[in-house]
Structure formats: C-alpha cells, structure tokens
Amino acid sequence: MDLEEALRRRDLRVTRPRQLVWAVLHESGHHLTAAEIAAEVARRDPAVNLSSVYRTLSLFADLRLARESRLGADDASHWEPAHADDVIHLVCAGCDAVLHHEGREVERLRTHLGEHHGFVAEWVDVVVHGRCPDCAA
Numbered sequence: 001m002d003l004e005e006a007l008r009r010r011d012l013r014v015t016r017p018r019q020l021v022w023a024v025l026h027e028s029g030h031h032l033t034a035a036e037i038a039a040e041v042a043r044r045d046p047a048v049n050l051s052s053v054y055r056t057l058s059l060f061a062d063l064r065l066a067r068e069s070r071l072g073a074d075d076a077s078h079w080e081p082a083h084a085d086d087v088i089h090l091v092c093a094g095c096d097a098v099l100h101h102e103g104r105e106v107e108r109l110r111t112h113l114g115e116h117h118g119f120v121a122e123w124v125d126v127v128v129h130g131r132c133p134d135c136a137a
Contacts (some may be wrong), residue, residue, distance in 0.1 A: 006065055017052040018059070019045055025066055031078035031089075031098050069125050071098055088126040094135030101128075 002021045004014045008023050020041045024032070032040075038053040056081055060066035071078045071091050078098070086106045090099040106124050113119040130136075 003065070006063060010063065012059075016045065017048045018056050020048060020066075021053055021060070022096070025060075025079060025081050031069070031071060031080050033076045033078055035076070036077060063115040067125070069127060071127055088128060090132070091127060091129050092132040092135055093129055094131050097132050099132060 003019065007014050007018065007039055015077055018067060024037050024040045024044075028040075033048070034054060038050050039056075040051065041048050057066060061068050067080055067082050067090060068077045069080070070076075071089060083100075084102075086102055086104070087105070088101040088105065090101055091097075092099070106126060108123065109126075110121050113121055
C-alpha cells in the first residue's frame, strides 16, 4: 500500500518521521523492535526523535499499516508491515529467526471460536516457538 495515499484518505499529513518509519519497516525484510527502528531512523535523519517514532508506529498500527507482535522472551514488541491474519510467526529459539507460515489454521481457529464460543476474533497473531530446520539439525 502507498503510505501517502493511506494517510491522505484519512486526512492525515505525510510527515518526514512517518515516511522514514515506513521506509525502514519496508526495507528491513524482517521484524524490528521499536528501538531498532528508531536507531535506523536516527541514522537517516538525526532530527527525528524517539517519541515521533513511537507515535508513528502506534498510528500505523491503528491504521492497520503495520503489525506489532510479541515474539520473544524479552517482551519487546516487534514490528513489520501489515499482513493478513493467516500468517503464523515461527520463532526459532536457536537463531532468533522469525519465519512466516501461511495456511488455513488461523481461519479454522476463527471459525471454531465463532461457532463454539460465540467469540468474534477481530485480529489474530499466532506465535509458535521452536527450532528452525537448520537449528533442529
């Protein structure tokens, strides 16, 4: 999705901090903590402060442009560009890699929760901890 279009549709300004955070999220290719995002943004533009990065991440989450997940034992949030709920995060305890698994499991979970518990899931974030194929070998 185009950031400018997404913001303007909601009558929000396209600011330098928002552009930088968006670029860092999309260029990284992996999950980043807010601190890692802030460090890269500061490297690119030292005038952007930490609170601007946190406000931007919060805005992106509210607009469903980015996803926040708790992936590790350190309790830090990890951020990535938004994706469909049908992605399961596989976190390797050996190398800290985060792999995405796409399948029908999440949709089956949604259906089960609705049909058997009357619960309507608004969004789903499934995290599975274990070992990737390389570390398991």
